[in-house]
Amino acid sequence: MNMIPLFVAVPLAGAFIIPMLSRKFKWFPDVLGNLVTLALVIMSFAVIGKSGVYSMGAWKAPIGIVMVLDGLSVLLLVSINVIAFASTLYSIKYMEQYTSKLRYYSLFLLMLAGMNGVVLSGDMFNLFVFLEIASVASYALVGFGCEHEELEASFKYLVLGTVASTFILLGIGMTYGSIGSLNMAQISEQISQNGMNNALLFAIALFIMGFGLKAALVPFHAWLPDAHPSAPAPISSMLSGVLIKALGIYTLVRFLFNVVGVDERLLMILMVLGALSMVIGVMLAFGQWDFKRLLAYHSISQVGYIILGIGLGTPLGILGGLFHLINHSAFKSLLFLNAGAVEYSTGTRDLQELGGIREKMPVTANTSLVASMSIAGIPPFNGFWSKLIIIIACVQAGRPVFAALAVFASILTLASFLKVQKYVFFEKLKEKWNDLREVPALMSLPMVLLALLCIVMGVLLLPIGNTGVLENINILEPAVKVIMDGTDYASKILGM
Amino acid sequence: MIYILCLIFFMVGLYGVLVKKNIIKIVLGLIIMEYAVNLFLIMLGYREGGVAPIISEGDSITEFIKHSVDPLPQALVLTSIVIGLGVIALMVAICIRLYEKYGTFDITEMRRLKG
Amino acid sequence: MNLIIYSISLSIIAGIMCLFIPKRTRGVAETLGVIVSLVTFIMTIMMFGREFVSKWFLIDNLSRFVVMGIGMFGFLIVLYSLKYMQGRDRINEYYAYLLITIGASIGAVLSNHLILLLVFWGVLGLTLYMLVGIGGSDASSTAKKTFIIIGGSDVIMILGVAVTWVLGKTFIMSGIEVSVNSGMSMLAFICLAVAAFAKAGAMPLHSWIPDCAEKAPVSVTAFLPASLDKLVGIYFLGRISMKMFVLNKAMGQMLLIIGAITIVAAVMMALIQHDFKRLLGYHAVSQVGYMVLGIGTCSPIGIAGGLFHMLNNTIYKCCLFLGSGAVEKRTKTSDLDKLGGLARFMPVTFVTFVIAALSISGVPPFNGFVSKWMIYQGIVDLGRKGDKLWLVWMVAAMFGSALTLASFMKLIHAVFLGQREGGEKVKEVSSLMWIPMVVLAGLCMIFGVLAFTVPLEKFILPAVPGVSFTGLFSPSLVTLMIILGVILGLIIYMLSNFKNIREDSLPYIGGEELPVETRVTGVDFYRSIKDSKILGGIYRAADKKSFDIYDVAKRVLNYFIGMLKYLHSGLLSNYVIWVVAGILVLLIVLMKGSI
Known part of the structure; x- marks a missing residue:
């Protein structure tokens, strides 16, 4: 499996080559940035269904640093790289509003390398390093505009993010102190042999908080509604679409399910955190008038769904959660790209100032309709299926209260997206938008692609097979299996 | 005992982040927190009277392991210091830009994003 | 099986194709719409004689007449739209969503798998949203409100489906039989009923219908809230309360209470409306009350009455809305204050409208009477079984019926009789628009006069086993008597002296006092209700939307x-x-x- 390190190496190399060569050629960052992400998309499709371990420097698992590819990583890799490709495509035109494309692409690829590294690494500290790479790049990208709001958001994000990182590092220290190893497989083996102790529990709390902050779970969410709207649109779509999932949800799930091994209490914590985020996020979103801030609050709420689904701990719940994860990365990125397109054309993202631009920007309007209906859970779009599974799983697991909360949040989601549709795209066209133009083709192309993805994912990944629930899903099923197998993860990695 | 000192050190940093209004002081608080953690990591690998974990030719491995301190935390701390450096550089750069825009270091006046 | 799939997919695929027709091309979407809806109608008729059960689909006594109704209304509305929608924007989209709606409704009614049902059900909400939105830029907030209520209830339905699945262990509707006795089963039933209520428009989830009626294109209102959503919603309510769940007393009482409140409250609101279409919208809500009441009686004849009323209601309510559309098309307004005296200019519209109005008010020999009468019998049955409150339901139902008649008196006066502001002449609408109305008005008569031989025998009674009629009523006999009476009246009229008829009388407006110089519009008929103390307070609260x-x-x-x-x-x-x-x-x- 020589491909595994390439997922990190290629974007990392790109990130360094771009600033070196683009002083000479102006077109260079665009071309290389897109080539790199395209290559990554192809690579990630090539590894679907595969798994493997790569040891750096040929040291074997417990001693050397390993990178692990399994079902869960593949799922994340595919969604990360597809969204990254859509975002870079979109950036070609969009980023012309900003000054330095070279730094932009460089940071972008750095962030991408960090994310790919996080989902591939099989070692706690390595994971931390990649997580920090991605985070630092994202701090810088949030503040890319260098205006009042951008800087303020970036600073707040930085402070909270650093607090989280420090806690994670502390947790790593604690784990190392009580286990004596940082390889995830070995930690897991040790825990299952020797059981928990207080230091480990303390570390678990620290990890939940740290990864929870990266995933923007309530009450650790406060940075997200500031940071995500302030970034340039393609970055917002990366942040909301995949960064919070790779850095937050993936790490949380990997650590709790595969390394520690969940019990009732941990599952309950996950469910409560998920339900809290779901409800509070959507309520705050409902009251927003800033297009992107509204979307950002919805990210909190949707992450809540994912965590709730996974936190149920049943196969159906995990399936729903993971399905919602990839669905959310498709439609939420699309929505941020839409918001960016609206801002690009009109220069504002205040819902009350906009109105009726449907006739002027049909592509943006229709793709955003698809995305809104997806996130609101309207059939036949993809969001419907995952919400359906999550709600059914909640009831099946004997937790109707959480199911009811999910229903409540879903209604509010629908309401707030209808609000968006109404204020931005329907209603009467305001006079000042009379000579509005649709965004350039290079910007509408990724939007159309993602909208198609929203439709196709709903239809093709039909999750209800003839006999069982897990049929027909060739990318979700291995991921669900990885989580369900729990701490068996260890023996697989060490055995290879 | 030494861990408790680390913890106090950590709390001092956290206090800075929580209470101080000046963004530079907040940054300093973060730095203190980070170094508290670094110190903690170093302490984990330390053993009294240990030697530096550099193996030279002719040493017996078992003897060496008995006496040397654990090298892994040191490696971790080195990496973490490097990361910390990057983060802090970015933070300070943003502080400067913030000062240019807002004309103040007071975090309570940077409240354009709320609700 | 193939027939089902064809009938569903044909219109959905045609609809999707319409979406991609270039804007400039005219006529393609219309042609496609007429052909596809006609073919679908024929297919639904072909389905009528069959029985079919599979994992995904089901044709049984209950669903097949509903499907036929959908096919018919689809075709009639497309026909009507040809003229009505002419010259509006976004025609292609309109036909696209119309066709998808037809397909999805057929799918919703025929599906035997709860998940499949959910999908079709949700798609219906989405197309309704888009269709209402076509009404123009003021319709956008109505579209939003409509879809929040409909879509929100869809999500609640998901919860209901989930609980039903856990209780019944299967998604196949024909295999589910849950008796409502525990908290969970009550939750399941209520969640599913909420979805049916929202779709059909029973209180308290009714508030989108009047808004929709006012703002959306009339053909859309006639199509979805007035006919298709009623058919689908009440069909589903019927299915869950008859086949999937065995109701306990509390659930039956809940349905009865909701039904009674809906009947009375909605018709009271209808009395005071100033907008033609909004008034009809409130009636559309009120009539749902009868259906819910009928089903809530849990006695065979009551349920049969409820289902028959559903069928009748879609016929006359669709006719009424189409009539209002015809009036609006010609006069460009739906404000009752500005209408009047149209009977002379639009005779066909007038006659069909009066027939439909009499039907909705439950005047024999029209169809509304028969179904209401069956519902009354159901309530009497309930009383016999020992329900102490049966008188309350009875009074509510009868009172509602009387008020309906009263409000249609006002409406007919205000629109077709009376005097019109300005008073310039208008033409009758084109034949493409009045043919559907005539067909529907004809159905009102046929279903009324031949109630037992045609609709009940063929459609309703097979669906509801064990109906026994207790009272004596023969619609044909009554019709004969009425016709005799009318002829007698005519003879007396002929024989009497023509000269005694006053040509120009002072307007009589139901005993209300009115300044002499004012034009009588009919709007003021029941104004004093609004001024009374107790009711006035309620109306004011309603104006502030405290009940919405x-x-x-x-x-x-x-x-x-x-x-x-x-x-x-x-x-x-x-x-x-x-x-x-x-x-x-x-x-x-x-x-x-x-x-």
Whole structure:
């Protein structure tokens, strides 16, 4: 499996080559940035269904640093790289509003390398390093505009993010102190042999908080509604679409399910955190008038769904959660790209100032309709299926209260997206938008692609097979299996 | 005992982040927190009277392991210091830009994003 | 099986194709719409004689006449739209969503798998949203409100489906039989019923219908809220309460209460409306009350009455809305204050409208009477079984019926009789628009006069086993008597002296006092109701939307959201405090057992 390190190496190399060569050629960052992400998309499709371990420097698992590819990583890799490709495509035109494309692409690829590294690494500290790479790049990208709001958001994000990182590092220290190893497989083996102790529990709390902050779970969410709207649109779509999932949800799930091994209490914590985020996020979103801030609050709420689904701990719940994860990365990125397109054309993202631009920007309007209906859970779009599974799983697991909360949040989601549709795209066209133009083709192309993805994912990944629930899903099923197998993860990695 | 000192050190940093209004002081608080953690990591690998974990030719491995301190935390701390450096550089750069825009270091006046 | 798939997919695929027809091309979408809806109608007729059960689909006695109704209304509405929608924007989209709606409704009614049902059900909401939105830029908030209520109830339905699945262990509807006795089963039934209520428009989820009627294109209102949504919604209510769940007494009572409140409250609101279409919208809500009441009686004849009323209601309500559309097309307004005296200019519209109005008011020999009469019998049955409140339901139903008649008196006076402001001449609408109305009015008569031989025998009674008629009523006999009476009246009229008839009388407006110089519009007929003390207060509250679940929920939510927004004050230290507090709570929870 020589491909595994390439997922990190290629974007990392790109990130360094771009600033070196683009002083000479102006077109260079665009071309290389897109080539790199395209290559990554192809690579990630090539590894679907595969798994493997790569040891750096040929040291074997417990001693050397390993990178692990399994079902869960593949799922994340595919969604990360597809969204990254859509975002870079979109950036070609969009980023012309900003000054330095070279730094932009460089940071972008750095962030991408960090994310790919996080989902591939099989070692706690390595994971931390990649997580920090991605985070630092994202701090810088949030503040890319260098205006009042951008800087303020970036600073707040930085402070909270650093607090989280420090806690994670502390947790790593604690784990190392009580286990004596940082390889995830070995930690897991040790825990299952020797059981928990207080230091480990303390570390678990620290990890939940740290990864929870990266995933923007309530009450650790406060940075997200500031940071995500302030970034340039393609970055917002990366942040909301995949960064919070790779850095937050993936790490949380990997650590709790595969390394520690969940019990009732941990599952309950996950469910409560998920339900809290779901409800509070959507309520705050409902009251927003800033297009992107509204979307950002919805990210909190949707992450809540994912965590709730996974936190149920049943196969159906995990399936729903993971399905919602990839669905959310498709439609939420699309929505941020839409918001960016609206801002690009009109220069504002205040819902009350906009109105009726449907006739002027049909592509943006229709793709955003698809995305809104997806996130609101309207059939036949993809969001419907995952919400359906999550709600059914909640009831099946004997937790109707959480199911009811999910229903409540879903209604509010629908309401707030209808609000968006109404204020931005329907209603009467305001006079000042009379000579509005649709965004350039290079910007509408990724939007159309993602909208198609929203439709196709709903239809093709039909999750209800003839006999069982897990049929027909060739990318979700291995991921669900990885989580369900729990701490068996260890023996697989060490055995290879 | 030494861990408790680390913890106090950590709390001092956290206090800075929580209470101080000046963004530079907040940054300093973060730095203190980070170094508290670094110190903690170093302490984990330390053993009294240990030697530096550099193996030279002719040493017996078992003897060496008995006496040397654990090298892994040191490696971790080195990496973490490097990361910390990057983060802090970015933070300070943003502080400067913030000062240019807002004309103040007071975090309570940077409240354009709320609700 | 193939027939089912063809009938569903044909119109959905045609609809999707319409979406991609270039804007400039005219006529393609219309042609496609007429052909496809006709073919679908024929297919639904072909389905009529069959029985079919599979994992995914089901044709049984209950669903097949509903499907036929959908096919018919689809075709008639497309026909009507040809002229009505002419010259509007976004025609292609309109036909696209119309066709998808037909396909999805057929799918919803025929599906035997709960998940499949959910999909079709949700698609119906989506197309309704888009169709209402076509009404123009003022319709956007109505579209939003409609879809929030409909879509919201869809999600509640998901919960219901989930609970039903856990209780019944299967998604196949024909294999589910749950008796409502535990909390969970009540939850399941209520959740599913909520979806049916929202779609059909029973209180308290009714508030989108009047708004929709006012703002959306009339053909859309006639198609969805007035006919298709009623058919689908009440069909589903019938299916869950007859076949999937065995209701206990509390659930039956709930249905009865909702039905009674809906009947009376909605018709009271209808009395005071000033807008033609909005008034009809409130009636559309009120009639749902009868159906819910009928099903809530849990006695065979009551349920049969409810289902028959559903069928009748779609016929006459569709006819009424189409009539209002015809009037609007010609006069460009739907404000009752500005209409009047149209009977002379639009005779066909007038006659069909009167027939439909008499039907909805439950005047024999039209169809509305028969179904209402069956519902009354159901209530009497309920009384015999020992329900002490049966008189209340009876009074509510009869009172509602009387008020319906009263409000249609006002409406007919205001639109077709009376005097019109300005008073310029208008033409009758084109034949493409009045043919559907005539067909529907004809159906009103046929279903009334031949109630037992045609609709009940063929459609309703097979669906509801065990109906026994207790009272004596023969519609044909009654019709004969009425016709005799009318002829007698005519003879007397002929024989009497023509000269005694006053040509120009002072307007009589139901005993209300009115300044002499004012034009009588009919709007003021029942104004004094609104001025009375107790009712006036209720009406004022209703004007402030205190009874609209949508607005009430919005107010409550905004209060909480305000609090949450206040918490997000932008102060960094607050955010850090949350983080620290969060970690402390986590620590306490995690370490609780172990220290």
